[in-house]
Amino acid sequence: MTSDLNRINAMHGRAKYEPGIIAELATNDPLKVLSLELVGKVDRYLDYSVTIRSGDFSGKSRFTVMKSSLKEFAENLSFSRGSEIYDTDSVGYIKVVGPDHLGHVAVDARVGGDLDNYARVQFNTDQTALPDFTSGLFEFLRIVW
Numbered sequence: 001m002t003s004d005l006n007r008i009n010a011m012h013g014r015a016k017y018e019p020g021i022i023a024e025l026a027t028n029d030p031l032k033v034l035s036l037e038l039v040g041k042v043d044r045y046l047d048y049s050v051t052i053r054s055g056d057f058s059g060k061s062r063f064t065v066m067k068s069s070l071k072e073f074a075e076n077l078s079f080s081r082g083s084e085i086y087d088t089d090s091v092g093y094i095k096v097v098g099p100d101h102l103g104h105v106a107v108d109a110r111v112g113g114d115l116d117n118y119a120r121v122q123f124n125t126d127q128t129a130l131p132d133f134t135s136g137l138f139e140f141l142r143i144v145w
Helices: 002-011 067-078 127-144
Strands: 022-025 032-042 045-054 057-066 083-086 093-097 104-114 117-126
Touching: 022 127, 032 057, 032 104, 032 127, 045 067, 045 104, 045 117, 057 067, 057 104, 057 117, 067 083, 067 127, 104 127, 117 127
Parallel strands: none
Antiparallel strands: 022 032, 032 045, 045 057, 083 093, 093 104, 104 117
């Protein structure tokens, strides 16, 4: 799949897709993690490996979104507005609420396959985590658009 994507991107003058590109919502606590790793693209859909963690509780799953949904998610975050995005193939979602007047940001994420088989993690961080995460999301879009 990677070689096909590289061939298509080369025809359109786009950057070469390299597996392992990650956007991470970095917090001051290594036990609070939200990361998205780009693993593929099919038509207007992007496929990610999403990892969520808060303390000892964590989950990892595939997550598929439309490019337009990811763009809207990233744009809302870049303007310091809360945003949410939903997996098109499961009950998964990522919600970022805030920042509030003190700069606090709440993250709520669920990964998994169906209503009976999922992991949900919530944690708080601050607004300084958003710019690098948002930049990573825009980098995904730049590479695959």
